[in-house]
Amino acid sequence: MLKETDVASPVEINSTEDPTAETASPSRGRLHTVLLSAITRIERHLALPGDDETVRRRKVVAFFAGLAGVNTALLFAVLYFAGGAPLLGWLYVMTVVVSGLTLSTLVLRPRAYYACVLITATYVTIHPWAVGLASGGFRSGLLPMLWALVGPAGALLLIGVRPALVNAALYVVLAVVSVALDPLVAANAPDLPPSIHLTASLLSALVPGMMVLFIALFLFRQVERARLQADALLLNVLPGPVADRLRGGPVTIADSYAEVTVLFADIVDFTRRSAAADARDVVNLLNAIFSDFDELADRYGLEKIKTIGDAYMVVGGLPQPRPDHTEAVVAFAVALLAALKRHRAWDGMAVGVRIGIHTGPTVAGVIGRRKFIYDLWGDTVNTASRMESYGLENAIQVTAAVRDKLDGQYDFVPRGPIDVKGKGPMMTYILKL
Numbered sequence: 001m002l003k004e005t006d007v008a009s010p011v012e013i014n015s016t017e018d019p020t021a022e023t024a025s026p027s028r029g030r031l032h033t034v035l036l037s038a039i040t041r042i043e044r045h046l047a048l049p050g051d052d053e054t055v056r057r058r059k060v061v062a063f064f065a066g067l068a069g070v071n072t073a074l075l076f077a078v079l080y081f082a083g084g085a086p087l088l089g090w091l092y093v094m095t096v097v098v099s100g101l102t103l104s105t106l107v108l109r110p111r112a113y114y115a116c117v118l119i120t121a122t123y124v125t126i127h128p129w130a131v132g133l134a135s136g137g138f139r140s141g142l143l144p145m146l147w148a149l150v151g152p153a154g155a156l157l158l159i160g161v162r163p164a165l166v167n168a169a170l171y172v173v174l175a176v177v178s179v180a181l182d183p184l185v186a187a188n189a190p191d192l193p194p195s196i197h198l199t200a201s202l203l204s205a206l207v208p209g210m211m212v213l214f215i216a217l218f219l220f221r222q223v224e225r226a227r228l229q230a231d232a233l234l235l236n237v238l239p240g241p242v243a244d245r246l247r248g249g250p251v252t253i254a255d256s257y258a259e260v261t262v263l264f265a266d267i268v269d270f271t272r273r274s275a276a277a278d279a280r281d282v283v284n285l286l287n288a289i290f291s292d293f294d295e296l297a298d299r300y301g302l303e304k305i306k307t308i309g310d311a312y313m314v315v316g317g318l319p320q321p322r323p324d325h326t327e328a329v330v331a332f333a334v335a336l337l338a339a340l341k342r343h344r345a346w347d348g349m350a351v352g353v354r355i356g357i358h359t360g361p362t363v364a365g366v367i368g369r370r371k372f373i374y375d376l377w378g379d380t381v382n383t384a385s386r387m388e389s390y391g392l393e394n395a396i397q398v399t400a401a402v403r404d405k406l407d408g409q410y411d412f413v414p415r416g417p418i419d420v421k422g423k424g425p426m427m428t429y430i431l432k433l
Contacts, residue, residue, distance in 0.1 A: 046110045054222060058158050059110070061218065062117055065154060065211075066103035069120070070096055072207065079200055085190035091131050098123050117158045125151030125167045129174040136189025137182035142197070143204040145178065150208050153215045254365035260317035261329040261359040261402065262381055264388035265293070265336060268352035270310040273345065281346035286310060289351065292339045300332045305376060311388070315376060318364055326359050326405040333357060333396045334433065340394075356387025357398045359405055386420045387428065396431040403429045 039060060046059040073095035080089035102116040128147035135142050148171055156164035192200070267289070274282045290307055297304045297314050301322070305313040314332065317325030333355050343351050360380035366372050383399060391397035403412050412429035420426045 046106070046113070048110055057222075059106075059113055062113065062158050063103070063106065065158075066099055066106065066116075066120065069099040069124070070103065072203075073099060076200065076203070079196050080190075080192075083190070083192040083196035083200075085135070085192060087134055088131060088190065091127070091134060095123075095127055114159055117155070118163055121151045121155040121158070121163065121167055122170070123151075124148065124154065125170050126174065129178050132178055133181060133185045134188055136187070137178065137185045139182065139186050140189040142200050144200075145175070146204050146208045148174065150211050150215075153212045157215045157219055254363065255319070257318050257321065257362050257364065259325070259359060260315050260362050260376075260380065261326045261357060261405075262315050262362070262376065262384035263313070263329050263333060263355065263357045264385050265312045265314075265333075265353050265355045266388050267310040268354055268393045273347075273349075274310075277346055285343065285345060285351075289340065289343055292342075293336060296332055296335050296339060300328045300335070302328060302332055306373065315362075318362075326402060327409065329357055330396070330398075330402070330406065330410065330431065333431070337394060337396070337433070352393040354388050354391040354393060355396045356384050356389070356391050357396065357402050358384035358387055359399070359401045383423065386423060386426075390418055390420055390428070392430065396433075398429050398431065400427055400429070 042063055043056050043060050046063065047056050051059075073092045077089045077092035077096065080086070080092065099120060102120045105112050106116040125148050128144045131144040132138070132140075132142075135144060138145075152164045152167040152171055155167050267286075286307075290312060293312050293314070294304060300316075302314045302316045303318060305315055307313070314329070316322070316329040316332075322328070336355065337353070340351055340353055345351055358380055360378075360383070362376050362378040362380045364374065364376050366374050387397045387399060397415070398412070403410075411432040413432055414427065415430050416427045417425035418428060
């Protein structure tokens with residue numbers, strides 16, 4: 001019979017809506033919906049089987065970058081034809097054609113993604129230097145060569161480091177050649193109206209830099225997303241403080257604890273019953289049960305160590321020591337039995353569990369270089385496991401150390417002594433529920 005417990009129940013937090021939050025106007029909401037729908041359709045069209053989320057995003061970026069390239073080149077062509085510089089206008093018409101062809105190829109043949117991006121990035125790296133030479137070089141002030149930065153940056157974002165390095169090397173070579181030829185091409189500077197000259201210069205000064213900035217931000221977000229995913233995965237395997245130490249660099253993680261409380265829970269007769277069952281039914285049941293156990297472990301501040309088949313192992317008092325670890329583990333065990341009543345096996349039968357608990361010293365650490373695991377060792381672990389294996393169905397069996405540690409907070413029924421493998425005769429106790 002449960003008398004009292006020092007373990008606090010979880011606090012419910014009532015969330016309320018922010019009264020200052022503004023709702024978007026219907027027209028703005030419709031525009032947002034239309035844009036998202038268009039992006040989703042493009043992503044689905046360009047995606048191939050096996051593409052991960054990053055590749056799918058890159059393809060969408062490549063599509064819109066190509067579309068922006070066509071429109072920007074068309075704008076420059078109009079500016080230069082209107083300003084009386086037909087050579088520069090035709091150079092940008094050529095860009096419209098090349099970008100339009102690669103974009104069309106990407107849409108019609110998504111498998112050609114790498115080739116389309118490589119051709120476009122290389123073209124974007126070369127073309128601005130050609131425009132620069134045709135417009136009088138650096139002295140013209142039109143700054144078309146700044147567009148060449150988009151080539152290596154776009155290659156880095158969309159297809160990887162190697163093509164980006166090739167384009168960066170090409171950028172350097174063309175810059176050196178342009179500097180060498182600059183005195184010879186100064187006479188090519190077109191006599192543009194001031195308004196067109198300023199407009200072209202402004203576009204070249206602002207747009208490439210902003211594009212490179214957005215590319216850098218996209219890469220940063222991808223790296224940050226990958227880091228957060230890696231951190232989340234690490235925290236699913238290791239306790240938070242242990243994961244923090246492991247992230248600091250290669251180190252042997254091994255700690256001794258003077259006292260912890262270990263619990264093993266094992267589903268009764270599960271192996272025999274699951275032998276003839278459908279695999280999905282077996283996995284779905286275990287997943288549902290152990291997910292409830294995980295939630296309870298979080299609620300009571302315990303550390304799940306591992307599952308072994310149909311057995312579940314949890315510990316209180318590490319990696320951060322706490323004085324009430326035994327109370328927390330026993331409260332978890334009581335809640336575990338209550339949660340288990342909500343589950344039925346695939347054949348409609350009730351699910352039973354044996355629970356064993358022991359408290360004492362242990363050693364904990366991380367082992368392995370691949371698929372590493374945080375585990376416990378020592379007599380405390382072995383004894384807790386024996387309490388489970390020699391236990392009774394839907395009962396919580398504990399050692400004298402656990403009973404004494406609880407100091408009258410629970411009532412126990414003596415059981416034993418029982419002959420425990422590796423331990424000999426032991427006096428054990430069953431918690432009265």
